Amino acid sequence: MVLATGVLVTGGCSRPPRCPPGALCPAAVPRVTFTVAVTGQAAASRRNGQPPGYRVHPGEYLMMRVRVTVPDHVTVTGLWFGLSAGSWGSGRNGPAGMNRILAHYTQPLATGSHTFALHWRTASRWALAAARYVTYTWSSHQPPASVSGPVAQLIPE
Numbered sequence: 001m002v003l004a005t006g007v008l009v010t011g012g013c014s015r016p017p018r019c020p021p022g023a024l025c026p027a028a029v030p031r032v033t034f035t036v037a038v039t040g041q042a043a044a045s046r047r048n049g050q051p052p053g054y055r056v057h058p059g060e061y062l063m064m065r066v067r068v069t070v071p072d073h074v075t076v077t078g079l080w081f082g083l084s085a086g087s088w089g090s091g092r093n094g095p096a097g098m099n100r101i102l103a104h105y106t107q108p109l110a111t112g113s114h115t116f117a118l119h120w121r122t123a124s125r126w127a128l129a130a131a132r133y134v135t136y137t138w139s140s141h142q143p144p145a146s147v148s149g150p151v152a153q154l155i156p157e
Contacts (some may be wrong), residue, residue: 011020029145032138035067035141036151043152050066051133051140051150055120055157064134068109076105083154088135091148092148095137097148102134122154131155 036042036052039062043052055061061065070076082098089096094104118134134152139145 002099020100029147030071030140030143032071032074032076032147033069034136034151035069035136037065038152038154040065051153053153053155055133056154057157058122059124060118061121062154064120064152065115066118066134066136067113067115068138069110070111072111073143073147074111074140075136076143077106077141078104078137079103079109081116081151082135082137083120084135084150085130086133088133088148088150089139090111090137090139090148094139095148098135099132099136120154121122138150 021057025138036086038054038056039060041054043054066081068076068079069150078094080095080098080101081103082095082101084097085099086099094102102120103116105116132154133150134154136151137146137148
């Protein structure tokens with residue numbers, strides 16, 4: 001399985017480096033991690049921070065498993081998984097940039113590991129399109145956070 005974290009999820013709950021004492025600095029974002037397998041295949045993490053890539057065929061039925069690990073003192077109150085053409089973010093009412101939402105979970109996720117199954121059939125003409133990303137957005141009330149990022153890249157063959 002492959003470990004992927006969001007673009008904004010790089011630290012624990014400590015003060016960010018290069019933030020001078022007494023300065024108004026952004027709060028550290030809790031680290032929620034994601035482990036993904038697409039159609040039973042795990043891919044090696046890329047050293048450049050990009051999500052793992054999976055080659056897919058037009059019309060292929062994809063079964064994806066995503067394990068979400070929530071750290072101590074965090075309760076995830078909203079979780080979305082979806083597809084994106086290359087942009088992602090958090091909007092006022094959930095994710096931004098998801099062209100298709102694959103799943104939306106509203107039950108709180110407490111500390112620990114949680115596994116989700118996602119399914120999607122690629123379009124028959126998808127081979128002509130650019131790569132797609134499987135993305136997530138999660139939010140919590142305590143501590144207040146909203147984070148988005150990619151967990152996998154689907155590359156048309």
